[in-house]
Amino acid sequence: MNLWDVPSKLASMDEQRKKTNFGFKEVFDDEKPSLIRDLFGRVADRYDLMNDLMSFGLHRLWKRHFLTLIPKRPHMRLLDVAGGTGDIAFQFLTSMEDLDPSVVVYDLTPEMIQKGQEKALDHNILQGIDWVCGPAENLPFDDHSFDAYTISFGLRNVTDKAKTLSEAYRVLKPGSPFFCLEFSQIEGPLKPLYNFYAMSLIPLIGKVILDQKDAYQYLSESIATFPKADAVSAMIREAGFCHVRHEGLCSGLVAIHQGWKE
Template sequence: MSKEMPNTGSGAEGSTHFGFEQVPESEKAQRVRGVFSSVAQKYDVMNDLMSGGLHRLWKHFTIQLAAVRPGERVLDVAGGTADLSLAFAKKVGPTGQVWLTDINHAMLSVGRDRTVDHGHLLPTAQCDAEKLPFPDNHFDLVTVAFGLRNMTHKDAALAEMRRVLRPGGRLMVLEFSKIWQPLSKAYDLYSFKVLPWLGNKVAGDADSYRYLAESIRMHPDQDTLAGMLRAAGLDRVEYFNLAAGAVALHRGYKL
């Protein structure tokens, strides 16, 4: 497997990673858009198959740790099919507000339709996490689940998320991370053999799920990402390993 180091933001000379491939920064967003446009309709089914349903427990843990209260304002960045948005909508109640955002139109459409089907008319916005269209100091909670690793300039996106948080607000980042070393060989076998096979059989797209496996390897590990949250101006940063570190939940506060 590739031994390239994780890229925490942009690469040299205006290049960045798309999986293990180096591409111009201006090209990455379009390439990522193609991946998620391709898999949007099968996204939830594939999540269940890939994780054996564990993604639901990881998201439940995130929701519980977020401790959202009635009346709060929540921003779900790269919210996709709206798992977190729907859960938060139930908790903030009619006096609160939850925004569902995603840069990808196909994913946002699936999420928007799902919220309507569940009886929640949530505001939605198709937007880039590096340029959030919201005022400073506005939200009590910002979340991003399995979306940060696809962003070209992660440092800029984290700074934007902090900007829109009110003082005392918290940011929560749920993302794939570095698995416990003794499990790495088995995890590599699963990631680079089984995932593309599943993607081909279920979603008709092996390449997108090969990119998924590669993008996980290029994403910063737990301690590096914690440092990035601190560099973005967040305090009291901590993380929680899930599934032997295959996934980690980071939390930081704007003081």
């Protein structure tokens, strides 16, 4: 190859690389996981505190309601993807103590997992929980190996939503549910106030408390660019799930999606 051809070859290789969004920015698919790991790695220590502050504690109510929707049965094995610091896993285990449940918390960011493990120790939750680090798009688990799959405030962050959903479908046992809790698009009179809060105040709070304005700017941008609930339902159907439906909470600010593997 002639040296003069190198720049055009490189440009055409870049053209073939798939792109995704990272907040309002476009990045190559293969760049996003390290950007996400870096971002959540920086905020992991204060992640729970910031969740409480920025949602005024509402995320706890949303998660509690989310978990009540999942049908419980004895010896149930849950996979909680993008499980972060373990909120869903802990509530799942404590809500069905008598039924011998188990959960795998799976997340891309080692610091989030480490924080979750420290929390588990503090709360003396040591049985029935495993922590595994990796991408939602490529799960290191056998086909048909879980009784339920949850992803809470995680689908917005993954690089490839379609691959994430098809992996969810693959690892679920037939007849088992997929549940997703995620931000959606708020409607009604509170919309302008919420938009101001999300786009201006959240990054400011991130700056003042953590000196991490860009991380919280990303949070707001990723909420703004996440598809509407109907479009998310269509993706879940596309992955093979049936009985797909969603419910909005707080005027559509967040949505709970579900689908079932036949």
